[in-house]
Amino acid sequence: MTHSQTVKDVVLAHGNGCFFYDDQAAIRAGAPHDGFLYVGAPLTPGFTSIRMPARSLGIGLVLSDDVIVWGDMMSVQYSGAGGRDPVFQLESIEEITTSVVTPRLLAVDASNFLSACKHVLANHEGKRLPLAIEYGVSQALLRAAAHFARTTAAEVICSEFALPLPKRPVPIYAQSGDSRELNVDKMILKGVDILPHGLINSREKFGPSGERFREFVKWVAKRTREIGKPGYHPVLHFDVYGWIGLEIGLQAEKVADFISRLADEVPGYRLHIECPADYGSTAAQLQEYAKIVTALESRGTDAKIVVDEQCNTLEDIQLFAKAKAAHIVQIKMPDVGSIADGAAAVLVCKENGVGAYVGGSCTETDLSATVAVNVALATQADMILAKPGMGVDEGIAIVGNEQSRVLSILRYRRSQYAVRKR
Structure with missing residues (x-):
């Protein structure tokens, strides 16, 4: 591993998702509207109200050439439903990112996307990391690999999975x-x-x-x-x-x-x-x-x-x-x-x-x-x-x-x- 392919620091940024987290169980049970709000008590664990503003946590990888590449962690609208992870809790996600993920990032070759993901996103204490962390951190790692290769993120995926470069748009x-x-x-x-x-x-x-x-x-x-x-x-x-x-x-x-x-x-x-x-x-x-x-x-x-x-x-x-x-x-x-x-x-x-x-x-x-x-x-x-x-x-x-x-x-x-x- 060369110095030019490392992550030398990590920065975090509190942010907003682009809509709201909604308690699907409460909505299915017939929670009425009051304007944009849903009225009533939430039914899904982790929700403090039926409709909650979406939050995100940005993770910036400070690369050895001082370029910072970013990814964003968040949950989906109907978190906690259909077998999904619980609703996004910014504070707990930030704590795990700082204590578990950051040390791993500082020891990884960020030019190799698949290898970096395997190392950084490995199980912790016998369990997967929260999927929001996997999602946001892997975004940043993909951008880091693209930066080091001087290519688009799509080209990194094509290279890692031995795929031809695309010529057609996706519907x-x-x-x-x-x-x-x-x-x-x-x-x-x-x-x-x-x-x-x-x-x-x-x-x-x-x-x-x-x-x-x-x-x-x-x-x-x-x-x-x-x-x-x-x-x-x-x-x-x-x-x-x-x-x-x-x-x-x-x-x-x-x-x-x-x-x-x-x-x-x-x-x-x-x-x-x-x-x-x-x-x-x-x-x-x-x-x-x-x-x-x-x-x-x-x-x-x-x-x-x-x-x-x-x-x-x-x-x-x-x-x-x-x-x-x-x-x-x-x-x-x-x-x-x-x-x-x-x-x-x-x-x-x-x-x-x-x-x-x-x-x-x-x-x-x-x-x-x-x-x-x-x-x-x-x-x-x-x-x-x-x-x-x-x-x-x-x-x-x-x-x-x-x-x-x-x-x-x-x-x-x-x-x-x-x-x-x-």
Whole structure:
């Protein structure tokens, strides 16, 4: 190891995520709104209120040439639900980072991304580090490796995983938040590839027997035809947070019947339904989602189901991909943890013929979002979430612009290489 490849110090910065942490259990139980607030007591451990402002902790690696590279730690919006880590507690995350992670960082060769992640993010006292720490620290390590190599983060991923350099953009998927109709219009006017998420996270939004949700799906398809440019034909992707199972029933045949009928109501559009049901554990989710996939395919529909809840870590994703227990897996980056695991998760999905969706959360930051773009590009995922925040415009700009910049850099380098070969 040479002096030029070391981390000589670590600095931390308190920050904000781009949305709020929400107690999914309390919302599912019917907590009412008061303006932007949810009213009532939280039900999920760690929440002090049903809706809490998202926090983040930035970690800056002071490299031996005095350049500082950053990563951001945070949790996802629905922390503590679906088998996820507890809600982000800044003080405890900072303490573990200072006492456990920092000494490891000062002893690592930061030019080798995978090796550095393996060393720095090793178990502590027999357990994994909090996934928020894995996520933020691995972002900083990826940027350090890119700095030392004088390349983009995408090129580091390609080099470490022996992948060809990307030439094509990854389709972008935008999420609406609660301002559904207004934000759908924004997405259509901006020509987003996949839309609108919809945030169907309560009985009020799903409706008796799913009627309110069905009307919304049909309205989105109609709206794309009304105000979209000629030839615009997005994928329609909706996250229902388990409400098909909660309202219609958990039997695979019933879930498949509902999705198949819904797909028939928007002919000509490919339909994605994320988290159609939540079976309460990874093992149960794996078994029942495989049945839903089989039931849908037997009906001849092109509708796809997307797994999110109960499929969090790289190990979980490997199980679902190998069992083909979903058409598409959301690789929810903060829940996966290490960026290295996130990249490996995409490749596992692709190896097993399952769609890879590089996702995340509205609670993330600009820094974490741009790292996710580099991972999605390098691995050529099937889709990537426009993040962070719930405003649509910001996420589309942050993710879309980073993707465009990286692809432009790679095109430039290819052109220069071609000139030198002449």
